Amino acid sequence: MKCKKTASMILASAMLLGLLAGCGGGSDSAAPAAESSASAPTAAPVEETDQTPAAEESLTEASLLPQEAEASAQEEAAAKTAPEPEDYTLSEEGETLSLWYPAAGAFQNMIDYSEQARLKETEALTGVHIDLVLANMENANQTLNLMAASGDFPDMIQNPNMVTGGVTAAVENEMLMPLNDLYDEFMPHYKAIRESLSAYEKDSKLEDGTLPMAYAFYKEGYGINLGPVIRQDWLDDLKLDAPVTYDDYHDVLTAFKNDKGADAALWIPYTGTVSGYLVAGYQIGGEMLCRDGEVLYGPVTDEYKEYLEMMKQWYSEGLIYSDFATYTASEQYAPDELISHDRTGIFYSTAAMMTEFEGKSTSGMTLTAIGDAVQNVGDKNHVCHNYSLVLGIGTGISTTCSDPELAAQWLNFQYTQKGFMLNNYGEEGVSYELDAEGNPHFTDLITSNPDGLPLPIAIEKYACMSGPFVNDYTRMYAGYTDAQKEASDIWTAASDNEWMVANVPLETEESTEYNAALAEVSTYSAAQVAKFITGEADLDTEWDEYVSTCQSLGVDTMIDIYTDAVARYNAA
Numbered sequence: 001m002k003c004k005k006t007a008s009m010i011l012a013s014a015m016l017l018g019l020l021a022g023c024g025g026g027s028d029s030a031a032p033a034a035e036s037s038a039s040a041p042t043a044a045p046v047e048e049t050d051q052t053p054a055a056e057e058s059l060t061e062a063s064l065l066p067q068e069a070e071a072s073a074q075e076e077a078a079a080k081t082a083p084e085p086e087d088y089t090l091s092e093e094g095e096t097l098s099l100w101y102p103a104a105g106a107f108q109n110m111i112d113y114s115e116q117a118r119l120k121e122t123e124a125l126t127g128v129h130i131d132l133v134l135a136n137m138e139n140a141n142q143t144l145n146l147m148a149a150s151g152d153f154p155d156m157i158q159n160p161n162m163v164t165g166g167v168t169a170a171v172e173n174e175m176l177m178p179l180n181d182l183y184d185e186f187m188p189h190y191k192a193i194r195e196s197l198s199a200y201e202k203d204s205k206l207e208d209g210t211l212p213m214a215y216a217f218y219k220e221g222y223g224i225n226l227g228p229v230i231r232q233d234w235l236d237d238l239k240l241d242a243p244v245t246y247d248d249y250h251d252v253l254t255a256f257k258n259d260k261g262a263d264a265a266l267w268i269p270y271t272g273t274v275s276g277y278l279v280a281g282y283q284i285g286g287e288m289l290c291r292d293g294e295v296l297y298g299p300v301t302d303e304y305k306e307y308l309e310m311m312k313q314w315y316s317e318g319l320i321y322s323d324f325a326t327y328t329a330s331e332q333y334a335p336d337e338l339i340s341h342d343r344t345g346i347f348y349s350t351a352a353m354m355t356e357f358e359g360k361s362t363s364g365m366t367l368t369a370i371g372d373a374v375q376n377v378g379d380k381n382h383v384c385h386n387y388s389l390v391l392g393i394g395t396g397i398s399t400t401c402s403d404p405e406l407a408a409q410w411l412n413f414q415y416t417q418k419g420f421m422l423n424n425y426g427e428e429g430v431s432y433e434l435d436a437e438g439n440p441h442f443t444d445l446i447t448s449n450p451d452g453l454p455l456p457i458a459i460e461k462y463a464c465m466s467g468p469f470v471n472d473y474t475r476m477y478a479g480y481t482d483a484q485k486e487a488s489d490i491w492t493a494a495s496d497n498e499w500m501v502a503n504v505p506l507e508t509e510e511s512t513e514y515n516a517a518l519a520e521v522s523t524y525s526a527a528q529v530a531k532f533i534t535g536e537a538d539l540d541t542e543w544d545e546y547v548s549t550c551q552s553l554g555v556d557t558m559i560d561i562y563t564d565a566v567a568r569y570n571a572a
Contacts, residue, residue: 082188084417090409091127097407098131098154099395100147102140102162117431117462118422125418128410148175153398156407158467160213160396164515167212167396169508176396177404179211186408189415190214193470203390206505207568213396214411214468218389225476227491228278229354231345232368234260246281246310246373249346253319256345264321264338266314267347277348279307280381280495281374288501288562289383295501295563297555298383299525300547311533325530336360346370351484352455352476369487371494381495395468414469423469426462442475501562504569514561517554524553 103113113119113132123129133154135143144163147153153175160170170176183191194200194215204215230242230252238259243249253265268277279285284303289296298304314320321344338344339360349357354367372381397407413419425432425440432440442459449458455476456465477485506514528546531537537546 082192082416088125088413088416088418089127090406090413094127094129095403095406096129096131097156097401097403097410098133099156099158100133100135100144100154101158102135102137102144111457111461116460116464117426118464121422121427122413122419126410126413128406130410148173151400153400155398155401155403156395156411157398158395159393161392161394164512165508166506166511167392168206168505168511170396171206171210171212172508174399176212177399177401179213179397179408180209182397182404182408183211186405187214187412187415189419190412193217193415197389199389202569204394207507213394214414215394216391216466216468217470218391219470219472219474224491224495225352225473225488226348226350227487227494228346228370228372229349229357229367229487230370231256231260232366233364234345235368242368242370243346244371244374244377246375249278249373250314250319253314253346254317257317257319260342260345262343262345263318264344265319265346267321267338267344268324278311278373279304280372280383281379282307283382283499285383285500288558289499290501290566291382291499295559295566297521297550297559299529300550300555305539305543308529308532308539312535312539315533316535320533325534339365351480351487354484354487355481368483369490371490382498383495383500391466391471393466411468414467420470420472423464423467424472424475426459431462440475501566504562504565506561506565510561510565514558517558520553521550521555521558525550 101113103111113134119130131154140159141162141164144157144160148163148170151174157170157176160176161167163170163173163175165173167176171178179187194204194217200215200217204217205211234240234256235242235252238255240252240255241248243252249266256262256265279298282303283291284296284301284307285298287298289298311320315322321338338347339357340362342361342363342365349367351369354369358365358367374381395411397404397411401407414423421428421440425442426446428434428440430443431446432442434440446455446458446462449455453461459465459475525546528537528549532539532542532546
């Protein structure tokens with residue numbers, strides 16, 4: 001069985017954007033692209049690669065290597081891109097469509113969605129008013145399930161995947177109307193983009209070919225925006241090189257503890273011990289992975305035990321923040337108190353947060369990004385903090401929609417070039433300007449917001465962080481320093497995703513069973529892992545019992561479900 005080389009969405013940066021992104025909702029989001037400028041793609045964002053045959057070469061499909069054949073197919077699909085409309089009007093009468101819209105508290109508190117610039121401009125162009133039915137992200141799942149039970153739906157539903165059983169259940173339980181009958185006639189731009197990449201096309205349908213919703217896509221070429229950072233000023237003072245291997249990490253952390261008084265030399269959030277911080281070098285992760293054709297659950301493997309043995313040693317030596325287990329999933333970054341009092345030397349950060357952290361230090365702290373640790377110099381991690389080109393989020397049309405054709409057209413608008421610019425950058429002359437080459441750049445309204453709004457929230461006020469459109473996260477580079485851009489490049493280069501499990505669709509019964517087992521296993525595993533690291537539980541004598549308990553709680557069921565799903569996915 002072949003495992004699909006696609007990324008998983010599990011990391012703290014993804015959680016951050018998921019918590020913040022009103023447009024993206026409750027699923028994970030992607031990180032900024034590892035590019036130096038924010039250039040707008042065409043409606044079908046297919047990028048040339050060094051495998052793409054030169055125009056003057058005459059090659060048959062059979063003569064191409066697999067990656068070349070893929071590039072050739074992408075080029076052909078890109079040539080079929082739907083032309084940009086001369087007029088975006090969809091309704092002369094000013095019709096209204098309702099949209100169920102989950103938004104996180106941070107955005108709800110700082111943004112009046114009825115005044116969101118990109119929605120107002122979309123209405124002006126299309127003639128369609130959107131009546132937002134806002135839901136709080138904290139209880140969005142419960143709200144959506146109650147809606148499903150009632151059978152009373154708005155016209156469109158953002159992130160219907162949040163319902164129990166996922167998007168497959170939303171279709172089977174007649175919450176969502178399949179888009180198949182609307183797709184060709186009313187969604188030409190979505191169709192052109194979706195069919196421009198095999199990754200887009202295959203990962204945006206159910207196993208039976210049903211198109212459940214308009215998916216959020218990520219532009220090719222984005223990179224990783226979260227990883228370890230280190231006190232460069234301390235390295236310089238101690239004349240140390242940046243660590244590469246686990247042994248290097250250990251030596252540097254020891255020096256920070258002994259020579260700089262860092263009692264939390266390594267700060268790592270509690271969730272990180274389970275989900276994968278630092279573990280990638282053991283070629284294992286904190287969730288499902290597919291290694292050499294075999295689906296595995298990382299936290300019950302021998303490699304994970306080796307990782308915990310190392311973490312236990314580091315903890316016993318006082319290299320890890322002693323209270324790491326008290327921090328929750330929402331507390332992703334080192335506490336201000338640790339930073340401002342020079343108590344930590346290596347911790348995880350997004351590129352955007354690096355400057356903010358430096359500003360909290362009173363000792364002139366400078367930070368540099370470093371790659372995740374590896375076993376040996378030259379190793380490449382095969383699991384990493386990265387994301388799929390196709391998010392599992394999007395917007396679907398409900399079975400009770402008042403005008404499905406209009407809803408399909410409104411969704412299609414989001415995938416036009418105009419929709420791309422509005423969703424990613426907002427209003428020209430207000431939130432962005434075009435340079436001489438036609439590339440968009442955010443204005444000071446976004447990068448130096450007069451109300452002090454952080455970049456993601458400022459973007460959300462005028463554009464959209466994530467949703468049913470082609471997401472161009474190069475825009476996040478708008479306020480990046482050279483060091484922040486370099487950080488993303490370093491983190492992106494550290495891993496290759498070879499063993500990340502496919503983002504495959506599960507059948508309704510499978511999804512329900514898998515999620516029930518995952519909840520039991522992950523809760524138990526997280527608590528037990530913390531005990532192993534702190535020494536409260538004996539790793540040598542209690543590991544087998546831990547694995548057996550995970551199995552009794554459903555690990556084997558989880559593996560079987562994903563093994564079958566991956567096999568079906570690859571056979572499709």
